[in-house]
Amino acid sequence: MSSIFFWRKKREEEKVASDSSTQQQPANQANLTQAKLPSRSAKKGIRSLFAISKFDPEDLQTLEDILLQADFGLGASEKIVAAVRTEAKLQGASNESELRKILAQVIEAELGSDRAQLNLSSGKLPYVFLIVGVNGAGKTTTIGKLANWLGEGSWSVVLGAADTFRAAAVNQLATWAERAGAKLVAPKSDGQDPASVAFEAVEAAISEDADICIIDTAGRLQNKSDLMDELSKIRRVIEKRAEISEVLLVIDATTGQNGLSQAKAFTEVAQVTGVVLTKLDGTAKGGIAFAIQSELGIPIKLVGIGEGINDFAFFDAKEFASGLVA
Numbered sequence: 001m002s003s004i005f006f007w008r009k010k011r012e013e014e015k016v017a018s019d020s021s022t023q024q025q026p027a028n029q030a031n032l033t034q035a036k037l038p039s040r041s042a043k044k045g046i047r048s049l050f051a052i053s054k055f056d057p058e059d060l061q062t063l064e065d066i067l068l069q070a071d072f073g074l075g076a077s078e079k080i081v082a083a084v085r086t087e088a089k090l091q092g093a094s095n096e097s098e099l100r101k102i103l104a105q106v107i108e109a110e111l112g113s114d115r116a117q118l119n120l121s122s123g124k125l126p127y128v129f130l131i132v133g134v135n136g137a138g139k140t141t142t143i144g145k146l147a148n149w150l151g152e153g154s155w156s157v158v159l160g161a162a163d164t165f166r167a168a169a170v171n172q173l174a175t176w177a178e179r180a181g182a183k184l185v186a187p188k189s190d191g192q193d194p195a196s197v198a199f200e201a202v203e204a205a206i207s208e209d210a211d212i213c214i215i216d217t218a219g220r221l222q223n224k225s226d227l228m229d230e231l232s233k234i235r236r237v238i239e240k241r242a243e244i245s246e247v248l249l250v251i252d253a254t255t256g257q258n259g260l261s262q263a264k265a266f267t268e269v270a271q272v273t274g275v276v277l278t279k280l281d282g283t284a285k286g287g288i289a290f291a292i293q294s295e296l297g298i299p300i301k302l303v304g305i306g307e308g309i310n311d312f313a314f315f316d317a318k319e320f321a322s323g324l325v326a
Contacts, residue, residue, distance in 0.1 A: 048326045049287075057096045060085055063103070070324075071256040072287035076294050080106055100325050108321035111290060113299040116315055119245040119273070126158070126205040126213045128242050130234065132270045133250035134262055135219035138278035138304055140169060142250050143214050144176025145304065145312035150212055157182040158208070160201025160215040162194040162234065173216055179309055183208070194218060195233040202241050213242070228269040235271075248301065250276045251292065259288045263296055274301035277315070286324055289315075 049055075049070050056062040060081055067077035083106045084099065093099055120127055129146075133139050140163075147157045159177050163169040164187045177184040185201040198215045205213035217234065220227055238244055249272045251259045266272055277289055280303050289300050300315040 049324050050326075055096055055100065057094060057099050060099075067287060070287035071259075071291065073257060073260065073291040073295070076287070076291050079294070080110075080290075104321040104325040107290060107324060108317045111293055111300065111315075111317035111320060113293070113317070115274070115299045116301055116317075118301060122243070122245070124243055126202070126210050126242055127245040128202060128205075128238055129212065129214045129246045129248060130217060130231075130238075130244060130270070131214060131248050131250060131276075132217050132231065132266055132272070133219055133276075134252075135166070135169075137219065137250045137252045137255075137262075138276075139163075139216060139219065139250045140172045140176060141307065142248075142276050142278060142302070142304055142312075143173065143216055144180055145309055146302070147176065147180035147182040147212075147214060148309050149312060151181050155211040156208070157212045157214065158201055158205040158210045159184050160198050160213060161186045162197040162201070163216045163218045164190075164192050164194050164197060165218050165220075169216065169218075183210070194230060195237045198234045199237040199241070202238050206241060231270050246301075247271055247273050248276050249274070249298070250278055251288070253277050253280045253286060253288055256288060257291070260291050260295065263292050263298065267296055267298065272298055274299050276300075276302040276304065278304035280305050286320065289320065 049066050054062075055066070063084065064077045064081045067080060068074065072080065080103070084102050087102045087106065088094070088099055091098070091102065093102055131139050131143055143159060147159060150157050157180070159173060159182050161170040161173045161184060163173075167190065170186050174184050174186065176182075183204065185197065185204050187197050194217065198217075201215060202213050204210070215234070215238070217231065218227075235244060247270050249263060249266050249270065251263060253259065255262070263272075263275065275289075275292055275298050277286075277300055280286060292298060293300055303313055303315050305311045305313065
């Protein structure tokens with residue numbers, strides 16, 4: 001992404017330098033300023049739709065086949081082809097270059113969302129993020145990358161290890177917390193109630209005047225009623241102390257249409273506000289992003305493009321569309 005603007009708290013000296021006649025802000029309100037962070041692009045992870053198959057401008061049915069192979073799904077593929085066909089007729093487009101340009105515009109228009117940015121503007125600190133998704137999708141890695149990114153913007157971050165059923169998850173999150181310079185609130189005992197860990201993490205964020213509290217959760221989908229009960233309980237105990245700003249669903253882009261099934265299941269129980277698409281590292285078929293946003297109306301907010309701490313970017317519809325059509 002060519003330019004990413006983010007919000008960060010003003011440094012203490014900036015507050016002192018501000019107009020002393022300004023009325024003091026209410027407690028728990030952030031004094032915010034816009035700051036430019038290092039740009040990061042997901043383009044290297046976007047696999048072209050035409051890396052293998054050729055686009056035949058004489059037969060748009062071949063385009064539908066290509067989209068299906070890229071995990072767009074039948075409904076989305078038919079919708080895109082119909083839009084391309086209509087726009088091509090209006091513009092008098094017929095050659096491959098013109099049709100590719102129209103295809104990119106159609107995909108970008110569908111994926112663009114005014115809800116794609118993280119909810120970090122209310123000023124009600126700490127901002128609390130719940131991270132949900134099946135085990136192995138990349139939740140913990142996403143948390144580490146996000147915590148590091150926020151730290152670069154001078155945000156203070158507390159991580160809550162509420163996936164208490166897997167010791168490996170807690171240990172992995174501890175490693176990421178250390179790398180990102182974030183405080184970790186871990187279970188005090190094996191199998192501690194996840195909601196109590198989440199509550200303790202939010203309490204720690206409040207007591208330490210932290211800006212962000214990110215809560216890792218378990219990823220079991222075998223019994224949706226149990227998952228619903230657990231996530232509902234976590235929400236209830238957190239909301240006694242703070243608002244939940246985001247519920248981010250982490251989806252492994254390599255899972256294809258199964259990722260859409262996961263997204264549907266979690267939206268039923270978790271009040272998801274945004275999707276994080278992980279493992280978009282050149283092997284994934286990126287159509288799943290379109291399918292999720294088109295069918296569920298949930299914006300893609302973040303993407304993961306590798307295992308490194310900086311292999312992370314905010315989703316950009318134009319960049320994504322141009323990468324797919326390149």
